[in-house]
Amino acid sequence: MAEVRVGVDALDRALVQLLAERQRYMDAAARIKGDRGVVRDAARIEDVVAKVKASARTAGLSEAIAEPVWRTLIDRCIAYEFGVWDRLRG
Numbered sequence: 001m002a003e004v005r006v007g008v009d010a011l012d013r014a015l016v017q018l019l020a021e022r023q024r025y026m027d028a029a030a031r032i033k034g035d036r037g038v039v040r041d042a043a044r045i046e047d048v049v050a051k052v053k054a055s056a057r058t059a060g061l062s063e064a065i066a067e068p069v070w071r072t073l074i075d076r077c078i079a080y081e082f083g084v085w086d087r088l089r090g
Contacts, residue, residue: 040082052067
């Protein structure tokens with residue numbers, strides 16, 4: 001069990017680094033988008049989720065894990081981007 005936990009902890013650290021990189025893209029998006037109304041894009045959300053589900057199937061990740069995780073991630077990233085957008089233009 002100890003080896004499993006070490007592996008999970010290492011993956012968690014790697015995921016944090018990847019999520020930090022994703023967040024930097026939200027910073028860039030907030031700078032680029034001139035209209036606050038385009039921060040939340042329903043079509044883009046569904047496109048991202050569809051791509052994630054396809055990738056999950058290929059990778060052997062349960063869609064029952066992938067979809068809600070990404071929907072939550074997207075929701076939190078949008079909230080973050082709104083905050084950045086507002087700070088940049090406040």
